[in-house]
Amino acid sequence: MNKEKTGATATVMTMSDERVRKYFHESIEIQRIIQEFRMLEELERTVVPTPDVYAVELKDSPFTEMQRVDGSEMLELFEPERITDFLNNFATLHQRIHQQQSRVAPEWYDVTEHKIRHLSLELRLKAEQLLQTLYVPQQQGLLHGDFHFQNILVTADETFVVIDWHDATTGPPIADVARTLLLLRTAGETTVPDELRRYVCREYLDRYQAVSSIQLSNLSDWLRLMAILRTLEQIPSAEQRQLKELISHPDLGAYFFNT
DSSP states (O other): OOOEEEOSSEEEEEOSSSEEEEEEOTTSOHHHHHHHHHHHHHHTTSSSOOOOEEEEEOSSSOEEEEEOOOEEEGGGGOOGGGHHHHHHHHHHHHHHHHTOOOSSSOBHHHHHHHHHTTSOHHHHHHHHHHHHHHOOSOOOEEEOSSOSGGGEEEETTOOEEEOOOTTOEEEOHHHHHHHHHHHHHHSSOTTSOHHHHHHHHHHHHHHHHHTOOOOOTTHHHHHHHHHHHHTTSOOOHHHHHHHHHHHTOSOHHHHHHOO
C-alpha cells in the first residue's frame, strides 16, 4: 500500500487500511512531536473527533503511528451553495475545541514569548507591546494553533476529524480565532478573490460568536499580533509581503471584513 502525502510539517504514509505513519520533516522539533502524541492521547477521551494514536518513534526518522481516517480535506468539499452550512460546522467545531481543558498542552503565553525572541528588533518590540496589552486574565481553553480547512478531514458519514495538533496550547480562545481569521484572509492560493476571503472571515466570525461568549473588543490587535508571529513561518514570499502590509495597516477591520 504505502501511499504518501506530503504537507508542510510531515509526510503521511499509509501502512494498511487501518493505520498510517506521520513522518515529520527535519525542521520539526522533537518536543512538538511528543506534544502532538500526548495531545491525541488526551483528546481520545473528549468530544473532539481525532485520530487514535498507537505509537511514537523519535530516533532516526521520527514518526507517529495513528489511525487512518478515510476522508477528504474539508477544503476539497467546498461548494458555494453550501457555504453557510460549511462555515457553521467549521465555527461550531472550533468553539467545541475551545471548551476543552488540557493537562498536557503548554501555555500559549509561554510559547508566544519564546517565539517573539526570534523576531527582528522592530517586530519584537511591536509584539511585546501587543502581548503586554492583550494578555490579561480571561477565559482559558484548548487552542488548536492551526485551525483551517485542510486540517479537518470529513468522513463518508460527515464526521469532522481534526488533525495536526503539534501547535496546540492552553490559552485565550480569541488568540486561536485570530489565527484562523489570519489564515482565512491571507494563506493559500493568491488567486482567491479578496471579496470572497472577506465574506468567509465575516461568516466564520458571525457563526463563532453565535455559539460562544467571546469578547472581540481587541480583535484588531490580536490579528496584528498573529500576523507578526506568522512572519516566522516558512511561507511563500507573496504571503510574507502581504503580512508586512497587514502589520502596518491602519484599519484591520476593513482589511478583514468590509465589502
